[in-house]
Each structure stands twice: as structure tokens, then as C-alpha cells.
Amino acid sequence: MPGKQQRRPDDRPDEILDAATRVFAHMGFTAARMDDVAAQAGLSKGALYLYFKSKDALLDAVVTRYSDTVAAQLMDTLVQRARTDPVAAIEFLLEQGIAVATDPETTLVPRLVMSEAPRSPEIAALYRTKLLDTFEEAMAFVLNEGVRQGVFRQVRAASLMRALMGPILSHVLLTHVFTIPGSAALSPQVYLEDLKSILLDGLHLGEAA
Amino acid sequence: MPGKQQRRPDDRPDEILDAATRVFAHMGFTAARMDDVAAQAGLSKGALYLYFKSKDALLDAVVTRYSDTVAAQLMDTLVQRARTDPVAAIEFLLEQGIAVATDPETTLVPRLVMSEAPRSPEIAALYRTKLLDTFEEAMAFVLNEGVRQGVFRQVRAASLMRALMGPILSHVLLTHVFTIPGSAALSPQVYLEDLKSILLDGLHLGEAA
DNA sequence: TGTAAATAACTGACCAGTCAGTTAGTATAA
DNA sequence: TTATACTAACTGACTGGTCAGTTATTTACA
Numbered sequence: 196m197p198g199k200q201q202r203r204p205d206d207r208p209d210e211i212l213d214a215a216t217r218v219f220a221h222m223g224f225t226a227a228r229m230d231d232v233a234a235q236a237g238l239s240k241g242a243l244y245l246y247f248k249s250k251d252a253l254l255d256a257v258v259t260r261y262s263d264t265v266a267a268q269l270m271d272t273l274v275q276r277a278r279t280d281p282v283a284a285i286e287f288l289l290e291q292g293i294a295v296a297t298d299p300e301t302t303l304v305p306r307l308v309m310s311e312a313p314r315s316p317e318i319a320a321l322y323r324t325k326l327l328d329t330f331e332e333a334m335a336f337v338l339n340e341g342v343r344q345g346v347f348r349q350v351r352a353a354s355l356m357r358a359l360m361g362p363i364l365s366h367v368l369l370t371h372v373f374t375i376p377g378s379a380a381l382s383p384q385v386y387l388e389d390l391k392s393i394l395l396d397g398l399h400l401g402e403a404a
Numbered sequence: 405m406p407g408k409q410q411r412r413p414d415d416r417p418d419e420i421l422d423a424a425t426r427v428f429a430h431m432g433f434t435a436a437r438m439d440d441v442a443a444q445a446g447l448s449k450g451a452l453y454l455y456f457k458s459k460d461a462l463l464d465a466v467v468t469r470y471s472d473t474v475a476a477q478l479m480d481t482l483v484q485r486a487r488t489d490p491v492a493a494i495e496f497l498l499e500q501g502i503a504v505a506t507d508p509e510t511t512l513v514p515r516l517v518m519s520e521a522p523r524s525p526e527i528a529a530l531y532r533t534k535l536l537d538t539f540e541e542a543m544a545f546v547l548n549e550g551v552r553q554g555v556f557r558q559v560r561a562a563s564l565m566r567a568l569m570g571p572i573l574s575h576v577l578l579t580h581v582f583t584i585p586g587s588a589a590l591s592p593q594v595y596l597e598d599l600k601s602i603l604l605d606g607l608h609l610g611e612a613a
Numbered sequence: 614t615g616t617a618a619a620t621a622a623c624t625g626a627c628c629a630g631t632c633a634g635t636t637a638g639t640a641t642a643a
Numbered sequence: 644t645t646a647t648a649c650t651a652a653c654t655g656a657c658t659g660g661t662c663a664g665t666t667a668t669t670t671a672c673a
Contacts, residue, residue: 202637202652223523225434228628239654241631250629285607310519312581314432323582347607353590354598355607357578361570364577369566372521373532381562389563397606398494398556398564411618411671437662448620450665459663 208246211236216257220303224254224311254311258318261304262325270333281341282395285359289390292363293383302367331356362390417455417465420445425466429512433463433520463520467527470513471534479542490550491604494568498599501572502592511576540565571599 214236218227229250233240247253269291276284295301312319334356341347370380423445427436438459442449456462478500486493504510521528543565550556579589 200636200653204652207652221523223432223434223520225432226523229630230628240629241655242653244630245652306522309577309581310522311432313515313519314430314435319582320584323584327578327582341607348601348605350598350602350607351590351594354595354602357574357590357595358571358599358602361572361574362567363570365566365570365573368518368573369536372518373528373536375529375532381560381566385560386563386566389559390567392557393559393563393567393606394602395606395608396557397602397604397608398550398559399604399606409619409670413618416618438664439662449663450621451619453664454618 207236207238207242211238211243211246211253212257212260215253216261216303216307219254219257220307220310224250224307254315254318255321258304258308258321259325262322266326266329270329273333274336277337277340281337281344282346284337284340285395286391288359289363289387289394292359293366293387293390296363296367296370297383299371302371306367306371330360334359358394362394416445416447416451420447420452420455420462421466421469424462425470425512425516428463428466429516429519433459433516463524463527464530467513467517467530468534471531475535475538479538482542483545486546486549490546490553491555493546493549494604495600497568498572498596498603501568502575502596502599505572505576505579506592508580511580515576515580539569543568567603571603 211232215232218232218235221227222231229240229243232253233243236243243253247256273284273288276287308318308322312322331352335352338347338350338352338355342349366381366386374380420441424441427441427444430436431440438449438452441462442452445452452462456465482493482497485496517527517531521531540561544561547556547559547561547564551558575590575595583589
């Protein structure tokens with residue numbers, strides 16, 4: 196019944212991390228069993244311990260792989276755009292964030308981290324230093340460019356980060372966690388439009404287009 | 405060593421819920437033991453089962469008590485304010501949200517729900533229907549008043565809810581979950597000021613004060 | 614004294630981590 | 644080429660400990 200066993204030591208670590216990401220995010224780290232991860236990865240439980248020395252180490256590796264990848268990718272493009280057009284950089288960030296929110300798979304790790312961080316200072320610190328701090332730096336850069344080029348008002352980077360991340364975070368939560376099966380979801384296009392308008396021009400009735 | 409045992413059946417349920425809230429939020433629902441909850445409530449484990457029929461039922465009760473209380477309280481004041489001054493209602497909401505974010509105890513249940521909802525559709529639905537839906541209704545009311553009185557532009561209530569809740573949510577997370585012990589926190593006053601300015605007047609350099 | 618409230622010892626299911634044994638793949642040599 | 648010896652990947656049964664829920668017993672108080 197189980198496919199013939201194979202020996203593919205090079206592919207295993209990533210496959211195990213993929214499996215662990217799904218299983219941990221789905222069932223929660225504590226409730227997830229190593230047998231579940233093994234089954235998902237098409238491996239026996241014992242083999243898991245050839246590649247990762249404990250369940251905790253596996254969680255660590257999942258978060259590290261994700262954080263490093265995303266931090267490198269997203270931040271590069273963000274800084275690059277900000278140099279020529281800070282407004283476009285902000286809009287790009289919102290577009291990406293909302294696009295990502297549409298795909299459940301992509302939000303697996305952030306949701307897992309939000310679940311586990313409260314009881315694991317180690318995971319919280321990992322995510323903070325590897326991803327959030329980098330993100331705040333990038334926001335500071337975009338903001339400074341905008342102010343320098345005369346298109347943004349002066350606010351603190353930490354505030355801007357929260358004001359931008361937050362609405363995307365709440366959208367992810369309402370879309371993937373607090374969804375009621377029957378209810379109509381807020382369309383990404385519509386939300387993006389509203390969000391750009393609120394964040395860039397404000398809620399006040401003004402003279403902007 | 406243990407204080408003399410007492411029989412106070414009227415006070416127990418609330419005391420147990422208080423204890424469970426703290427313990428669940430701190431350790432996570434799955435990892436928390438019923439013995440921990442009992443100890444925190446100053447009771448034996450067996451006694452817990454006189455008041456709640458299972459661990460799940462206890463979690464349910466924790467979330468229900470919180471949601472009902474907050475939904476009733478906050479929404480009343482919000483709707484009342486919006487009638488006379490919609491801008492003040494929004495500012496009040498942000499002030500309250502940020503004030504609450506300062507006190508770890510008050511954010512215990514929302515953080516617990518965020519942790520458990522991904523793996524418990526039941527809890528997610530409870531929180532959604534008892535609290536989030538009510539909140540969205542209140543936002544729709546505030547918004548309509550603002551538009552009617554000519555102080556707000558027209559956006560969707562669902563979008564506004566996400567744009568307001570989100571920045572508070574991210575502030576709570578960065579303050580209580582992803583804090584690095586040594587690092588300087590963003591002061592509530594400063595953040596509130598920035599946030600009002602971004603959400604009401606927009607990030608764009610405009611003609612507003 | 615009677616009974617509801619509370620306790621603490623107990624049970625059974627569950628699971629992380631281990632390890633003795635099995636199998637796939639590779640090197641050696643006839 | 645094919646038999647033989649060897650190594651490293653992999654398996655799954657097992658163990659020690661944990662914990663939700665139960666129950667026999669004790670305690671508080673009307």
C-alpha cells in the first residue's frame with residue numbers, strides 16, 4: 196500500500212518542511228503529531244528524526260526558511276520601487292499583501308506564527324528579527340523617500356508599518372480564519388481600492404480625486 | 405498549606421472563567437492542563453467538572469462571556485457618539501483600542517481566539533457572530549452618519565472595519581507578542597496621533613492641518 | 614444530620630522520542 | 644555481467660511520561 200520506499204536524502208529536508216508547515220498550521224503545533232507530519236511527507240516518523248532533532252527544531256526550521264525567503268524577496272523589490280516612486284511602492288505593498296491573502300497556502304506560516312508566538316518567545320523573537328525588523332527598515336526607507344520627494348507627510352515608520360500591515364492582517368484573518376462558509380467575501384479588488392483611498396487620501400471628505 | 409476549602413457555588417463559575425482565560429491565553433489551549441486552570445482558580449480539577457462539562461466547553465464559555473460583554477459595551481457607546489459626531493466616534497474607537505492594547509489582561513481573549521480559531525471552526529464562528537459581525541454593523545452605522553453629515557467619503561463598511569481594526573491589531577501583536585524585551589516600544593500617544601492623521605487625512609501631503 | 618461541594622487517587626488514551634531491525638543503493642571483485 | 648559485502652536511509656513497534664475525564668471518599672454548612 197505505501198509506495199515503495201525511496202532514498203532521496205537531498206529532497207527530504209524541504210519536503211519535510213513543506214509537510215510540517217501544512218500540518219502545524221492546520222492542527223496547531225501542539226496538537227499536531229509527528230506521525231501526521233511524517234504521513235504528509237510520505238515518510239516514517241523515525242526518518243523525521245534523521246533530519247530534525249526534535250519537534251521544536253522542526254518548527255524553528257519552518258519559520259526560519261519562510262522568514263528568510265520573504266524578507267529577501269519582498270524587501271528588495273520594495274526598496275527598488277521606492278527610489279523611483281514611493282506611492283507606487285506603497286500601492287505595490289498593498290496589492291501584494293491582498294493578493295497573498297487570497298491564497299491560503301501563502302499565509303500558512305504567518306498564521307502559524309501568530310498562533311504559536313504567544314507561548315513561544317523563541318519563535319516570536321525569530322519572526323521579529325528575521326522578518327518584522329527588516330520590514331520596518333524597508334518602510335522607513337519608503338517613507339523617507341516619499342517625504343524627500345514631497346509626496347508624503349511626515350509620520351513615524353513604526354506607525355506606518357502598523358497602519359499598512361494591520362489592514363492586510365485583518366483581511367487575512369477575516370478571509371481565512373473567521374470566514375463563515377455561506378457569507379459573501381469582500382472582493383480583493385474592491386478592498387484594495389478602498390484601502391488605497393483611505394490610507395493615501397484619508398477618510399475625510401477632501402479635494403482629492 | 406492550601407487555604408481551608410470553601411463552598412461558594414455562586415462565585416465559582418466566574419472565577420473559573422477568569423482562571424481559564426489567563427491560563428489558556430498564556431500556555432495555549434491545547435498545552436494548558438486542566439490542573440493548571442484548577443490551581444489558578446484555587447480549586448481541584450474535579451471541581452471544574454462540576455461547573456463545566458469538558459475542556460472544550462470551558463473554552464467556549466470563556467469566549468462567549470467576553471464577546472457578549474464587549475459587543476454590548478463598546479457598540480452602545482460607539483453608535484451613540486456617531487449620532488452627534490462621527491469623527492469623534494472613530495477617534496474614540498482608536499483611542500480605546502490603543503488604550504486597551506497597553507493592558508495585557510484586556511487583550512487576553514482576542515489573542516487566545518486568534519491562536520485557537522485556525523484549528524477550531526466552532527470558536528471562529530462564535531467570535532465572528534457574537535463580536536465581529538456586531539462590530540461591522542456598528543462601523544456601517546458610524547460610516548453612514550459620517551457620509552450623511554458630509555464629513556466622510558463613501559467607502560464600504562467592511563473595508564473601514566479592516567482599516568481600523570487592523571492597525572490596532574498589529575499594535576497589540578507588536579506590543580505583546582513580538583516584543584523584544586530590550587527594545588523601545590512605540591508610545592501609545594505618538595502612535596494614536598500618527599494613526600488618526602493617516603486614517604483621517606491620508607498619507608498624501610495635502611492641505612489638512 | 615443530610616446533602617451538595619470539593620478532593621485526590623485513579624484510568625485509559627495518547628504521543629514524542631528511541632532503537633533494533635529492514636531495505637535500497639553502491640562499491641568491489643570474480 | 645553478476646554475485647557479495649557494505650553503508651546509509653528508512654521503518655515501526657515500544658517506552659516512559661502526560662493528561663482529560665471519572666469516581667470513591669471526605670468536608671463544609673444549612
